[in-house]
Amino acid sequence: MSAQERYARLAREPMVEVAGNATPARSLREILHRRDLLALLVRRDLKARYKDSALGVVWTLVRPLTQLLIYYIVIGKFLGAERGIPEFAIYVFTGLTAYGLFSEIVSGGTSSIVSNSGLVKKVYLPREIFPLASVGSALFNFGIQLIILTAATIVLGSPPLTVDLVYFIPAALLLVCFGTALGLLLAATNVYLRDLQYLVEVLLMISLWASPIVYSWGMVRDFLGAGVALDVYTSNPVTLAVLGFQKAFWLAGAEVGAPYPDDLMLRLWITVGVSVVLIVVFQRVFARLQGNFAQEL
Numbered sequence: 001m002s003a004q005e006r007y008a009r010l011a012r013e014p015m016v017e018v019a020g021n022a023t024p025a026r027s028l029r030e031i032l033h034r035r036d037l038l039a040l041l042v043r044r045d046l047k048a049r050y051k052d053s054a055l056g057v058v059w060t061l062v063r064p065l066t067q068l069l070i071y072y073i074v075i076g077k078f079l080g081a082e083r084g085i086p087e088f089a090i091y092v093f094t095g096l097t098a099y100g101l102f103s104e105i106v107s108g109g110t111s112s113i114v115s116n117s118g119l120v121k122k123v124y125l126p127r128e129i130f131p132l133a134s135v136g137s138a139l140f141n142f143g144i145q146l147i148i149l150t151a152a153t154i155v156l157g158s159p160p161l162t163v164d165l166v167y168f169i170p171a172a173l174l175l176v177c178f179g180t181a182l183g184l185l186l187a188a189t190n191v192y193l194r195d196l197q198y199l200v201e202v203l204l205m206i207s208l209w210a211s212p213i214v215y216s217w218g219m220v221r222d223f224l225g226a227g228v229a230l231d232v233y234t235s236n237p238v239t240l241a242v243l244g245f246q247k248a249f250w251l252a253g254a255e256v257g258a259p260y261p262d263d264l265m266l267r268l269w270i271t272v273g274v275s276v277v278l279i280v281v282f283q284r285v286f287a288r289l290q291g292n293f294a295q296e297l
Contacts, residue, residue, distance in 0.1 A: 031129055091252070101179070127293060211242045240267055
């Protein structure tokens with residue numbers, strides 16, 4: 001085929017817009033069509049993280065276990081927090097496991113477009129695939145930590161084999177959905193405002209201490225009292241998810257009658273629904289902003 005024939009054939013092809021007006025349904029179809037690429041990006045992220053490392057995925061446990069050791073000794077022993085919270089080590093590690101999933105999804109999603117600038121500038125594919133790859137790698141690491149958490153409860157003689165284990169489902173869904181929504185928004189915004197990724201690190205640190213991980217929700221209730229301030233604190237999606245994890249895995253809480261917000265299960269599912277709506281809304285924002293990704297990068 002001659003060059004003129006190729007040009008004539010291309011001229012007859014209809015123009016198809018690939019960015020700017022991608023609806024959530026269309027983006028989802030494209031991602032499903034390229035699910036092998038998504039799996040490849042997840043594997044690449046995991047391999048790159050542990051490249052040339054002798055211990056490999058063992059490093060996934062080093063940070064949360066180090067945090068657990070610090071909180072257990074400094075806050076639990078030295079500051080006496082464990083006196084009001086039985087099985088303090090399980091309590092803290094349960095919260096760290098939940099928070100770690102959310103933190104990794106958000107931080108990885110924020111930098112996902114910028115860190116894959118080479119692919120973004122050279123090849124067209126649904127840009128949402130990069131934040132979703134961060135979700136996949138975060139879920140892999142979360143699975144490892146969840147195994148360690150479950151093993152710890154068994155070793156201590158309190159395996160989570162009660163009806164309250166059902167709280168794990170909406171709590172985990174909430175972390176994934178809310179984290180994905182924020183990841184989409186922050187990934188697109190970070191292309192234009194590079195300082196955002198440093199702000200996100202600060203906000204994630206604040207989120208850690210704003211959640212009942214090293215202290216109990218009951219302590220917050222006693223300090224704030226019943227009212228608007230407590231409702232605002234409890235409505236934080238990360239707080240609700242952490243409480244759901246504690247309800248599922250921290251059996252000592254049930255033994256001592258640890259306080260939880262009223263209608264915790266209902267609150268969790270409502271917030272999951274709101275997070276799904278946020279995914280749709282923030283995907284539309286992402287689609288609007290992605291048209292100039294290549295130029296900005």
